[in-house]
Amino acid sequence: MNQYPNTIEYLEKHHQIFIEQTPTAIAMLDTNMVYLAASKQWIRDFKLEKETIIGRSHYDIFPEIGDDWKAKHQKCLQGAIDICDEAPFYRLDGTIQWIYWDVRPWYLADGRIGGLLMHTGDITERKEKELKEKQYNTILRDTSDIARIGTWEIDLIKDKVTWSNMVYEIHEAPLDYKPSIASGLTFFDDEESRNSILNALKEAQEIGTPINLTLHLRTLKDNYRWVKVIGKIERINGVSSKILGITQDITSSKNSEKLLNVAHAELEAIFNSNSIALITTDKDGVINRFNSGAEQILGYSAKEMIGIQKPEIYLFKNELKIFKKDMELQFNGGSNGADFNYRNEKIFNTRQWTFKRKDGTTFPGLKTLTAIQDEDGLNNGFVAVITDISKIKEVKDELRKKNDLLNLAEQLSLLGHWQWNIVDDVASWSDNLFALLDHEGEKFAINFDTYFSMVHDDDKEKVLKHFELAKKEKEFKNFTHRIVTFAGNIKTIKIIANVISNKKGETVEMVGTCQDVTESKMIEQSLINAKQELEAYTQKLSLQNQQLADFTHITSHNLRAPVANLNSLLEIYSYAENDEERTDIFNKFSSVIDHLSSTLNTLIEALKAKVGDANENIEKVYFEDVFKDTSQILSGAILKSNAVIDTDFSQLTHISYNKIYMESIFLNLIGNAIKYSAEDRAPHIEIKTEVKNEINIITFKDNGLGIDLKKHGSKLFGLNKVFHRHPDAKGVGLYLTKTQIEAMGGTISATSEVNVGTTFTIKFN
Structure with a gap:
């Protein structure tokens, strides 16, 4: 008779027995995540020896399993396979178990999923070793950085020197620097250091003597550092092949050592002082230091005191009793406990005491008492600094x-x-x-x-x-x-x-x-008022000087253009072909001369007037009138160059301004446009006024040579700055123009392109 009439049940039972005997950690679960079978290794890995797991839910046995893992299990029950090389498994007892797994579905004979097969491995021991090694390496690296220790290697066979990053940092050398024995010697200024290095390398190579040197090197950035160099030889088949070593930057410790020596010297100086008494005791209260100052103040010799006497020999009992009560109050809340010992408290106390000299006389002294504590916070003794204050009464009287x-x-x-x-x-x-x-x-x-x-x-x-x-x-x-x-x-x-x-x-x-300070405050205020008046007067004088300078430049500049215009007309006159042309040109002579006379008269009247703020000479200025006057002055240059000038003053016909300044601005900008015109085309100048955002604007646009603003933009309006080789270029016009515009509270800017032209934009205040 067949023991297992149901072949499927027989096979499942067979599989369960097989899983239980498998030497790896395997578990078989049904679709409800209930255990059907588990290998002995599974039981051991997850410490389930005392648990009965067959027939129980996987999540009951492992309640620490989170929703993320449960979601993965559900996907596997739908046919997915979940494989992980390593992951931490956080147990309820607070421990971490590192495991890998392979979770996949198992199938019934009819092809349906019967549950999950879980194959895991406990890699906790290996992972902890890896983590410890990583931690060790991190600590080693951090220690190296903190201690500033770097490694180096000299390959004697290949004659090659290798440095770690820290050694490069110590030498302040770039990482592409190629070190060698010869170049390494250049880091040391003195011949003695270089010889000690060569001898140490030689002895290490020939007889295996370890290298142990303290050196003072100069880095590539000319900074000096103290370094400790340690190395040992490595041999292969009895032949010296490499020298391995470390270099440590000990500059900080060297400096600390120097400071410690200085501090020690200062302490010695204090201890040997004759002006104060310095006395120390051990933990039992016996004097173990008694300086020369104490000898002079108290009359005892150090030989009489050290190792023999206690401070009680030169103190009064009643003051000691008061001191102890005060310490009880400070450290023990005033309790009179019999076990209280003020010698075990961290005492720092300064007070006046009465001291007894060896000859019986007394004197008042100021004593600072400080407890000397060990690393456990227990007193190892006291330091007392005593000063004779017997003269304080005299000082009080004084x-x-x-x-x-x-x-x-x-x-x-x-x-x-x-x-x-x-x-x-x-x-x-x-x-x-x-x-x-x-x-x-x-x-x-x-x-x-x-x-x-x-x-x-x-x-x-x-x-x-x-x-x-x-x-x-x-x-x-x-x-x-x-x-x-x-x-x-x-x-x-x-x-x-x-x-x-x-x-x-x-x-x-x-x-x-x-x-x-009422009176001094009044005097101070008077001085401030006087200072402010003086500053205002100085500013006014400065402004007047600037105005005089401007008038000087304007005069020379404005007169230069009419004179140049006369020269141009004279040249044109000499080439005239008939009397009609000569007559027309002669009439222009008359116009230019009239305007020159007018200009001279205007400037003379301006100079006669009291020079002050440019705003004092404000009047209504019509752009069309200024343009006509300028055209007359420059008529010769306009005829000679065939210049075409278009104007549009429809949006803004006039403004309140300094007329002399406005005429100078027109003369400079139109004159420059003609002067620096391109050789292959006649000058075309466009002058336009407009109002934008309640700001009055005028633009002068030409088609001349243009200016390279990237090259000359910063000095465009500078005094005596020229940008083209023109015989009449003086570098004054734009400087004056900018000065005059800014004096009236306005601004001027320029845009330009070489061989295309330039546009000047003036914004009036």
């Missing part, structure tokens, strides 16, 4: 005298001092401050409101903000304001103060001085 002198000085300088306790809002004023504020009679209790009520109403907000800012920033900046005194007088006072904070950083007090 200070009292000086205070009297200070009061006199305050009276002479109209000065008083004050103090304000911010916490309690209690203030105190000196006698002279009361007097400065016109107070008569007895002094009385004051606070901030007393002062603030006297501040001038217009200055109250400023004063309040100033004090609030001083409290916030813990810094009082000097400032001046007005105040109404007790007698009703308005004075200007200057306040200088310091802000005092407590140990918590809270502003608790202000102290300062108050000076009556």
